[in-house]
Amino acid sequence: MKEINLTELEAAFQSKLDREIRIEPNDWMPADYRKTLIRQISQHAHSEIVGMLPEGNWITRAPNLRRKAVLLAKVQDEAGHGLYLYSAVETLGADREETIDDLHSGKAKYSSIFNYPTVSWADMGAIGWLVDGAAIMNQVPLCRCSYGPYARAMVRVCKEESFHQRQGFEIISKLALGTPEQKEMAQDALNRWWWPALMMFGPNDADSPHTQQSMNWKIKRSTNDELRQLFIDVTVPQAELIGLTIPDPDLKWNQETGHYEIGTINWDEFWAVVSGNGPCNRERVAARKKAKEDGMWVREAALAHAEKRKARQAS
Amino acid sequence: MNNSISTYTLRIADDSLILGHRVSEWCGHGPILEEDIALTNIALDLIGQATSLLEYAAATEGKGRTADDLAFLRYERDYTNVLLAEQPNGDFGQTIVRQWLFDTFRLFFYEALCYSKDPQLAAIAEKSLKETKYHFKHSSEWVIRLGDGTEESHQRAQAALDLLWRYAEELFFMNAVDHELIAQGIAVDLTTIKPLWLERIQHVAKEATLKLPETNWVMKGGREGQHSEYLGYLLAEMQYMQRTYPGMEW
Numbered sequence: 174m175k176e177i178n179l180t181e182l183e184a185a186f187q188s189k190l191d192r193e194i195r196i197e198p199n200d201w202m203p204a205d206y207r208k209t210l211i212r213q214i215s216q217h218a219h220s221e222i223v224g225m226l227p228e229g230n231w232i233t234r235a236p237n238l239r240r241k242a243v244l245l246a247k248v249q250d251e252a253g254h255g256l257y258l259y260s261a262v263e264t265l266g267a268d269r270e271e272t273i274d275d276l277h278s279g280k281a282k283y284s285s286i287f288n289y290p291t292v293s294w295a296d297m298g299a300i301g302w303l304v305d306g307a308a309i310m311n312q313v314p315l316c317r318c319s320y321g322p323y324a325r326a327m328v329r330v331c332k333e334e335s336f337h338q339r340q341g342f343e344i345i346s347k348l349a350l351g352t353p354e355q356k357e358m359a360q361d362a363l364n365r366w367w368w369p370a371l372m373m374f375g376p377n378d379a380d381s382p383h384t385q386q387s388m389n390w391k392i393k394r395s396t397n398d399e400l401r402q403l404f405i406d407v408t409v410p411q412a413e414l415i416g417l418t419i420p421d422p423d424l425k426w427n428q429e430t431g432h433y434e435i436g437t438i439n440w441d442e443f444w445a446v447v448s449g450n451g452p453c454n455r456e457r458v459a460a461r462k463k464a465k466e467d468g469m470w471v472r473e474a475a476l477a478h479a480e481k482r483k484a485r486q487a488s
Numbered sequence: 489m490n491n492s493i494s495t496y497t498l499r500i501a502d503d504s505l506i507l508g509h510r511v512s513e514w515c516g517h518g519p520i521l522e523e524d525i526a527l528t529n530i531a532l533d534l535i536g537q538a539t540s541l542l543e544y545a546a547a548t549e550g551k552g553r554t555a556d557d558l559a560f561l562r563y564e565r566d567y568t569n570v571l572l573a574e575q576p577n578g579d580f581g582q583t584i585v586r587q588w589l590f591d592t593f594r595l596f597f598y599e600a601l602c603y604s605k606d607p608q609l610a611a612i613a614e615k616s617l618k619e620t621k622y623h624f625k626h627s628s629e630w631v632i633r634l635g636d637g638t639e640e641s642h643q644r645a646q647a648a649l650d651l652l653w654r655y656a657e658e659l660f661f662m663n664a665v666d667h668e669l670i671a672q673g674i675a676v677d678l679t680t681i682k683p684l685w686l687e688r689i690q691h692v693a694k695e696a697t698l699k700l701p702e703t704n705w706v707m708k709g710g711r712e713g714q715h716s717e718y719l720g721y722l723l724a725e726m727q728y729m730q731r732t733y734p735g736m737e738w
Contacts (some may be wrong), residue, residue, distance in 0.1 A: 203600035229516035236729035237556045249528040468519025474637025
């Protein structure tokens with residue numbers, strides 16, 4: 174039997190990365206590459222599922238029939254994204270239920286943005302416009318991620334996210350160009366969501382320990398700061414277009430660099446929210462745990478019935 | 489303008505709107521992710537049906553109101569959905585049994601309404617029937633899984649059926665409006681649907697090992713605007729934006 178040594182396997186893996194050939198589930202991959210992907214994709218899946226809650230909060234109060242239907246469709250898409258992503262995690266040998274238990278125990282993280290409350294209808298606009306807008310910036314490069322199943326899931330997710338972003342911008346524009354009460358509601362939402370949206374890209378590059386390794390593995394294609402800048406440059410003119418003010422007195426256009434410069438992000442707030450002390454961390458995890466616990470008897474019934482049926486067919 | 493057609497259409501619309509609202513409350517809280525998606529999809533179909541029906545009810549009413557006006561700005565007594573539709577979700581078993589009783593009715597109802605001489609109602613029925621077939625399959629399969637699953641699931645499904653059975657009769661409510669429109673070939677004669685409904689319900693209940701309650705105790709009133717205590721809260725939530733910010737566009 175031919176003995177394949179680790180050095181050869183690593184060389185073959187690296188050669189695929191160098192030639193931009195996707196790594197597939199049955200290919201050999203370094204243990205840390207696998208671990209990093211399981212962590213990143215399951216966090217991404219959890220973010221989709223937890224992300225259903227702040228928007229789900231407004232389905233029953235949507236202001237008209239059209240908005241209600243669009244919001245339902247959008248939140249349903251997010252559940253669908255969660256499904257693709259959990260499936261992608263499973264191709265790496267992880268168990269979907271175990272990764273969900275990690276979410277419930279607090280071991281696994283999810284996007285900290287979903288720990289902020291949705292207190293007005295304008296928040297549906299701000300989430301679509303800013304949160305999904307930021308998510309697209311993060312996810313478009315992931316369509317070129319070196320791991321095949323993740324990259325392919327992202328292609329599908331990105332198509333739907335761009336619809337989400339547009340519907341969000343449509344909601345916020347309608348408000349910004351509406352009555353004074355509506356405009357105030359829109360500005361208030363922007364004030365509350367702007368900074369958390371910027372934090373979605375993660376810590377500054379200097380403080381992001383995983384970035385370099387993920388870039389080498391071609392899981393990540395751009396750094397946190399690069400993506401954040403891209404988002405700012407795209408979003409500031411959109412706010413101006415609809416007459417809203419970005420809540421940053423230090424925001425200015427730099428003619429030389431061709432980029433906007435922003436004030437200081439409050440990283441203390443970011444770390445507080447990530448570590449569980451945001452306004453809704455407890456509620457979000459509690460809601461997910463409750464759904465799982467309340468659904469236990471349903472899942473058991475489905476399994477028991479399937480077994481009964483199988484036994485009947487066999488006899 | 490035909491107010492009988494408007495009244496008739498509004499009933500169908502209100503069933504869809506109110507039940508769609510209830511089912512949408514599950515979004516993000518389903519017992520498994522696949523089921524969360526399925527329930528949200530059903531809610532979306534029902535809200536879609538409600539929208540087409542409300543548009544038609546508003547047009548035939550001829551008072552210049554829109555579908556949104558009808559959905560969000562009527563008084564509680566003006567909603568004519570059956571009481572079954574507004575009953576709370578309870579546990580998943582209660583939601584599924586409510587849906588099953590309703591979907592089975594809707595299946596036969598839309599099948600018949602496809603032949604309505606009113607082309608708009610026939611068109612809405614035809615489109616809705618496609619969705620309803622899927623809803624019916626989904627809820628019937630779950631009733632069987634729960635009824636013939638574990639001891640706990642059987643008990644929960646049976647309890648839900650015992651609770652909701654008394655609301656089923658109202659699905660077959662008819663009054664002068666129906667008789668007038670039946671004579672014109674527009675409305676569905678619900679007495680022809682009831683045996684089909686019962687036969688299908690019995691068939692599924694048997695497979696689910698569930699017992700249909702033997703009771704003559706019937707709860708109704710919704711079709712005439714007399715609702716349970718639950719509807720007021722549902723409307724307070726649903727109408728919140730339109731009531732708080734009157735006359736604005738969204």
